[in-house]
Each structure stands twice: as structure tokens, then as C-alpha cells.
Amino acid sequence: MSVSLVILAAGMGTRMNSDLPKVLHQIGGSPMLHHAMQAGRALDPDRTVVVAGYGAKAVTKAALAFDEDALVVVQAEQLGTAHAVAQAAPLLADAAGDVIVLYGDTPLVRAETLEAMQAARARHAVVVLGFHAADPGRYGRLITNGESLHKIVEYKDASAEERAVTLCNSGVVCVDARLLFSLVAEVGNANAAGEYYLTDIPELARKRGLSAGVVICPEAETLGINTRAQLAQAEAAFQARARAEALDNGVTLTAPDTVFFALDTVVGRDAIIGPNVIFGPGVTIESGAEIKGFCHLEGCHVSRGASVGPFARLRPGAELAEDVHVGNFVEIKNAILDEGVKVGHLSYIGDADVGEQTNIGAGTVTCNYDGVMKHRTRIGKNVFIGSDTMLVAPVTVGDGALTASGSVITQDVPAEAIAVARARQINKPGLATRLFEKLRAIKAAKPKGQ
Numbered sequence: 537m538s539v540s541l542v543i544l545a546a547g548m549g550t551r552m553n554s555d556l557p558k559v560l561h562q563i564g565g566s567p568m569l570h571h572a573m574q575a576g577r578a579l580d581p582d583r584t585v586v587v588a589g590y591g592a593k594a595v596t597k598a599a600l601a602f603d604e605d606a607l608v609v610v611q612a613e614q615l616g617t618a619h620a621v622a623q624a625a626p627l628l629a630d631a632a633g634d635v636i637v638l639y640g641d642t643p644l645v646r647a648e649t650l651e652a653m654q655a656a657r658a659r660h661a662v663v664v665l666g667f668h669a670a671d672p673g674r675y676g677r678l679i680t681n682g683e684s685l686h687k688i689v690e691y692k693d694a695s696a697e698e699r700a701v702t703l704c705n706s707g708v709v710c711v712d713a714r715l716l717f718s719l720v721a722e723v724g725n726a727n728a729a730g731e732y733y734l735t736d737i738p739e740l741a742r743k744r745g746l747s748a749g750v751v752i753c754p755e756a757e758t759l760g761i762n763t764r765a766q767l768a769q770a771e772a773a774f775q776a777r778a779r780a781e782a783l784d785n786g787v788t789l790t791a792p793d794t795v796f797f798a799l800d801t802v803v804g805r806d807a808i809i810g811p812n813v814i815f816g817p818g819v820t821i822e823s824g825a826e827i828k829g830f831c832h833l834e835g836c837h838v839s840r841g842a843s844v845g846p847f848a849r850l851r852p853g854a855e856l857a858e859d860v861h862v863g864n865f866v867e868i869k870n871a872i873l874d875e876g877v878k879v880g881h882l883s884y885i886g887d888a889d890v891g892e893q894t895n896i897g898a899g900t901v902t903c904n905y906d907g908v909m910k911h912r913t914r915i916g917k918n919v920f921i922g923s924d925t926m927l928v929a930p931v932t933v934g935d936g937a938l939t940a941s942g943s944v945i946t947q948d949v950p951a952e953a954i955a956v957a958r959a960r961q962i963n964k965p966g967l968a969t970r971l972f973e974k975l976r977a978i979k980a981a982k983p984k985g986q
Contacts, residue, residue: 537633537634537654537657538582538631538632538633538634539579539580539581539582539633539634539635539636539654539710540581540582540583540584540585540628540631540633540634540635540636540713541573541576541579541581541583541584541585541635541636541637541638542585542587542621542624542628542635542636542637542638543569543572543573543576543584543585543586543587543637543638543639543640544587544617544620544621544637544638544639544640545557545559545569545572545586545587545588545589545595545599545639545640545641546587546588546589546590546610546611546614546620547559547589547590547614547641548589548590548591549561549590549641549761549762551762551763552761552762552763552764552767553764556591556594557590557591557594557595558590558640558641558761558762559595559598559640559641560591560594560595560598561761561767563643563767563770563771563774563799564771564774564775564778564797564798564799565798565799565815565816565817566798566799566800566817567598568640568641568643568761568770569586569595569598569599569602569640570598570602570799571643571644571774571799572638572639572640572642572643572645573586573599573602573603573606574602574647574799575638575645575646575647575649575650576636576638576647576650577603577647578647578650578651579636579647579650579651579654582631582632582633583605583607583627583628583631584603584605584606584607585606585607585608585609585624585627585628586599586606586607586608586609586640587608587609587610587611587620587621587623587624588608588609588610588611589610589611589612589614589620590614592608592610595608596608607627609623609624609626609627610623611623615725615730615731615732616725616729616731616732616733616734617637617707617731617732617733617734617735618720618723618732618733618734618736618737619731619732620734621637621716621717621720621734622717622720622721622732625717625720628713628717631713632713633712633713634654634657634710634711634712634713635710635711635712635713635716636650636653636654636708636709636710637707637708637709637710637711637716637734638650638708639707639708639760641760641761641762642706642707642708642758642759642760642761643759643761643770643774644756644757644758644759644770644773644774644777645665645706645708645753645757645758646753646757649665649751649753649757650708650710652751652753653665653708653710653751654710656683656710656749656751657710657711657712659683659747659749660683660684660685660747660748660749661711661712661715661741661746661747661748662685662709662710662711662715662719662737662738662741662746662747662748662749663709663710663711663748663749663750663751664678664685664688664705664706664708664709664738664748664749664750664751665706665707665708665709665710665750665751665752665753665758666678666703666704666705666706666750666751666752666753667703667704667706667752667753667754667755667757667758668702668703668704668752668755669702669704669755670755672699672701672702672704673691674691674692675691675704675705676688676689676690676691676704676705676735677689677691677694677698677699677701677703677704677705678701678703678704678705678750679698679701680703680750683749683750684747684748684749684750685738685748685749685750686742686748687738687739687742688705688735688736688738688739690733690735692728703750703752704758705735706753706757706758707734707735708758709734709737711737715741715746716737719737719740719741720732720734720737722736722740723736723737723740724736756773759773774797774799775796775797778797778801779792779793779795779797782795782797782803782809785803785805786805786806787803787804787805787806787807787808787809788806788807788808788809789809790808790809790810790811791810791811791812794811794812794813795809795811795812795813795814795815796813796814796815797815798815798816798817798818798819799817800817800818800819801815801819801820801821802819802820802821803820803821804821804822804823804824804825804840805823806823806824807821807822807823807824807825807826807827808825808826808827809821809826809827810826810827810828810829810830810831810845810846811829811830812829812830813827813829813830813831813832813833813845814831814832814833815833815834816832816833816834816835817834817835818834818835818836818852819833819834819835819836819837819838819850820836820837820838821833821838822837822838822839822840822842823840824840824841825838825839825840825841825842825843825844826842826843826844827843827844827845828843828844828845828846828848829845829846829847830845830846830847831844831845831846831847831848831849831850832848832849832850833849833850833854834850834851834852835851835852835853835854836850836851836852836853836854836855836856836868837854837855837856838850838856838860839856839857839858839860840858841858841859842856842857842858842859842860842861842862843860843861843862844856844862845862845863845864846864847864847865848862848863848864848865848866848867848868849866849867849868850862850867850868851867851868851869851870851886852869852870853869853870853871854868854869854870854871854873855871855872855873856868856873856877857872857873857874857875857876857877857892858875858876859875859876860873860874860875860876860877860878861877861878861879861880862879863878863879863880863881864880864881864882865881865882866879866880866881866882866883866884866885867883867884867885867886868885868886869884869885869886869887870886870887870888871885871886871887871888871889871890871902872888872889872890873885873890874889874890874891874892874893874894874917875892875893876892876893877890877891877892877893877894877895877896878894878895878896879896879900880895880896880897880898881898881899882898882899883896883897883898883899883900883901884900884901884902885900885902886902886904887902887904887910887911887912887913887929888902888904888912888913888914888915888927888929889912889913889914889915890915890919891915891916891917891918891919891935892917892918893917893918894915894916894917894918894919894920894921895919895920895921896915896921897920897921897922897923897924897925897941898923898924899923899924899925900921900923900924900925900926900927901925901926901927902927902929903926903927903928903929904929910929911929911930912929912930913927913929913930913931913932913933914931914932914933915927915932915933916932916933916934916935916936916937916951917935917936918935918936919933919934919935919936919937919938920937920938920939921933921938921939922938922939922940922941922942922943923941923942924941924942925939925940925941925942925943925944925945926943926944926945927939927945928944928945928946931945931946931947931948931949932948932949933945933948933949933955934948934949934950934951934952934953935951935952936951936952937949937950937951937952937953937954937955938953938954938955939954939955939956939957940954940955940956940957940958942958943955943956943957943958944957944958945957
């Protein structure tokens, strides 16, 4: 059955105490909005409509960064959830199948839950996502008879008996597209807040003789983010879920609670992840690779059999081929390291291409920035770069070449050549002793405290 998504993302989030639109606060290195879009993506939606409001320009940019085909509509006045959904009606006027309404500030709903809601549509015209709350508080209550939903009661309108119900409303609904917008058009605002609430549609459907049903998910999936504390709680929940999935997928985490994943992190089976590793967005680790402790990775690809760290940093554009070794206190940025390359210690390799089986000595730097522009360094196959070599880009080192330790390479090095680019050493016997004696005498002659 075809489906479209409507994601409500118009709120300012006053309690976040931030200039940033609420849905753009990050969990797992990505805006909350992306989490909602990711869950919906599993359904292969025909269209995704994001309803923006506060910070609409930034929200639009974020939505299109995740899905360039997403449609964004602006809710100029925030008059309630049904009013927000109504803004999407023109963009879905010819939509077939169902619409699932999600919330950009409820980032933990799982794709499997949305699939269950869509399956329940075979039995009910309107399907609402509910959860049993440990502390129902002021949540709206779902009054049910078995799987059938009788009505949604807001806390302030509920009787004592209804308040005792622990089955609460998440706000997520699944409805046939035409029926949804027909019901939304009937929603009124005769309530204390003067707003149009999406929670009215199950009762409106029942008045038409249509059934409404409930799918129940764990409470953790429905966590809505309104404060920084709730954001931190959601981050912890996301990380716990990501770690559990990695372990289930055959990844070794030697200290799971210290590893932090991003929304799009991909780690292959039999990879080993050491303690205190942080994955930023855009990281893929292939099967059998090892990331040792205290590494930070972002926007990079690590191939089978490669090892990274400890204490290494891979920045966007780092591409490590099979059996590459990147050691401690090494930083790689926008560089391609071919099979078998070794960069063992204390080096920076940026804007570079490094050929297979090349060895990069300790303290090597590709000097890629001239103060205005970036330039590329190209190092061939089976090259030996001596320790403390400065490669001043743009520069090329040919296959099988060698650079002497401490060299500053400013010209291309031909294949199989040795490049020596350092001043000749001069030794002056006895001069060190005379110099130290002179300096001590100067120090002794100074008044105390100077």
C-alpha cells in the first residue's frame, strides 16, 4: 500500500531556550527532524511533506539535505496540530494510499512501529499510536475497547476514571489520505486554547460510522523533546539502541557504553570498536576493520582489514583502503590512502592521494593551505616518507621514491629518487659550554625577581 508522510516541524520550542528551531537540535549527530524522516523512509513513501514554521528557512534546508525530493510548506500561524496537517493538503491533493503524520520533535519512533500502523489500516479507517505510560501525567488518554479506539480525551477534560487509564496518545496517526484531509476540515477550535487539534479525528471518524484503532509501542519511542533535559534523555536512548543493534549485527564493542554513534553510522560484521570512540555523521566501517580507543571519525570510509588509532582522527573525505594502518595521534582529511599504506604516528595527511604500500614517517605534514587556497599532495606507490617531512603542496612524490628525515619538499620528487631538503649540519666544538657559561653569568648579574 502506498503511503505519504506529513512531518510537523513548525514549533519554536520555547522551553529549549534557543534561537535554533526545536526540530534542528541534534541527536546522534543529526537534527531530530532527520530521525523522523529516517523512520518514515523505511516505508518508501511516495511523498514527504514537512510543515515548517519558526525558522522555516533553516528547517527547509535541513529537510532537503536529508531528502532532496521532500516538500516543505510553511504554517505561518501555529493554530494547532490539525491546522498544521491542513497546510499539507494542497501538496497531497492527488495522493493515493495512506498518510502517516509524524512529529519532528519525537525522534525515536521506529520504522517497525510505523509498518505495524500501516498494517492495522486494513482493519480501521483511523489508526492512532499509543503507549502505556509509567507516569501518565497530563498526556491525552486513549479510551479503547480492545483494539478499537472509542475516543481521545485530553487530561483537562478527562474524568477521574479516564485519568486512571495509562494508555496515552503519542499524536502519530495513520489515515487514508482523502479521509484525513476531509476529517481535518471538520475539526473545530471550540476549546480553551482556541486551537485545531488532530486528536479530534478519531471521534469524527466514528460519527461517520468508521472505525478507529490503536497500535501500541514502548513508551521510549514516543518521547517528545521540549527541554534540554529531554534532549539529553533522547540522546541516551538513541545511543543505547544503536549500541544494541551493533552488537546484534556482529560488531564487537569492547566498552559499549563509551561508544557514540551517529544516525547514519554503518559498521560491518566482525569489526572491532574500542573504548571511547565517537562516530560523527557519514561514517562507514567495513567488516573486519578495527577502530581502537579514543578515536573520532566523521565523513569517512574505512575498508576491510584496516586499523585506526588509538587516538586518531578521521575527518570528512578520508578514504582508507584495505589493510591501511593509521596510528596514534594521526589526522586524515580529504585524503585517499590506497591498500597497505601506513601512517603510524603524529602526522597530518590532508588533501592527499597516497599510493599502495607507502610508509609515512612520524611527524609528516602535507602542507595543504597557502593562506588562501588548498592544494593537493600526490604520493606514489611504495614510497618511504622520512620522519618530520614537510610536503608543501602542490607537490608530487613518484613511485618508489624516498624523502630524507627532516626535509621540506617544495618540488616534485621523481620516481625512485631520494630527496634531501635540509641545511647541512655544522658542529662547533666547545661552543655549547662557552654559551652556557655566558648565559649563567648574565642571569647571576640580574637583581632578584627579574
